[in-house]
Amino acid sequence: MAPPVGVKICGLTEPEGLDAAIAHGADWIGFVFFARSPRAVTPAQAASLAARMPQGGPQRIGLFVAPDDDAIAATLDAVALDGLQIYAPEARALEIRERFRLPVWHARGVTTAADLPATSRLDGLVIESRPPAGASRPGGNAQPIDWTLPKDWQAPVPWMLAGGLTPDTVARAIALSGAPAVDVSSGVESAPGHKDARLIARFIQAARQGAYQRP
Numbered sequence: 001m002a003p004p005v006g007v008k009i010c011g012l013t014e015p016e017g018l019d020a021a022i023a024h025g026a027d028w029i030g031f032v033f034f035a036r037s038p039r040a041v042t043p044a045q046a047a048s049l050a051a052r053m054p055q056g057g058p059q060r061i062g063l064f065v066a067p068d069d070d071a072i073a074a075t076l077d078a079v080a081l082d083g084l085q086i087y088a089p090e091a092r093a094l095e096i097r098e099r100f101r102l103p104v105w106h107a108r109g110v111t112t113a114a115d116l117p118a119t120s121r122l123d124g125l126v127i128e129s130r131p132p133a134g135a136s137r138p139g140g141n142a143q144p145i146d147w148t149l150p151k152d153w154q155a156p157v158p159w160m161l162a163g164g165l166t167p168d169t170v171a172r173a174i175a176l177s178g179a180p181a182v183d184v185s186s187g188v189e190s191a192p193g194h195k196d197a198r199l200i201a202r203f204i205q206a207a208r209q210g211a212y213q214r215p
């Protein structure tokens, strides 16, 4: 039997959304440390939210876009993270992994099957669409990829599917893509930066059901 699909709820900013992600068994939660995001939190805000998280619950992932070491170091001084999601070239992501000794998930924008990485020296890949023209941020844009693209892909490391997923589409996305894990931000929000507890619950339930429909 297929293992349950992993679920990441990204861009938590408020206790209600975080509590819902915990209560419904999210595997990862993401804190966005990118000021231009409507989900941006400060290290202190992330620390306050993280204090609500039980031992053995979701892993805490910090998201950074082209960060310098000082920004990551200052964040880690304020809040313990279990991993980093990095928007930067692979060489820079590797430097960060080496410096901070934390698992690094490398975010990769894809448009065609040829964009799917054949190799990776990181710990995981977040596969999502490239940002639309004029976007203020590289992720969190509610843009799905063609979910059939990864179906024959031999992923070099663990990966998760992201981009435009919702409670109504996530099971189909899993079935078409064969994704072992999924990641969502916009699709579980009532407004940018405001997570909806009911949508989070529905998303996680649907994702877990999607595991049994994979080809």
Ligand SMILES: O=C(O)c1ccccc1NCC(=O)[C@H](O)[C@H](O)COP(=O)(O)O
Binding pocket: 010, 011, 030, 032, 034, 037, 038, 039, 063, 065, 085, 087, 126, 128, 137, 138, 139, 140, 141, 142, 143, 162, 163, 164, 165, 183, 184, 185, 186, 187
């Ligand atoms: O969510 C953001 O605002 C964001 C800003 C800058 C870099 C990354 C960001 N999100 C990264 C994620 O992992 C999102 O969950 C992923 O891109 C999917 O987002 P969505 O399409 O909104 O579900």
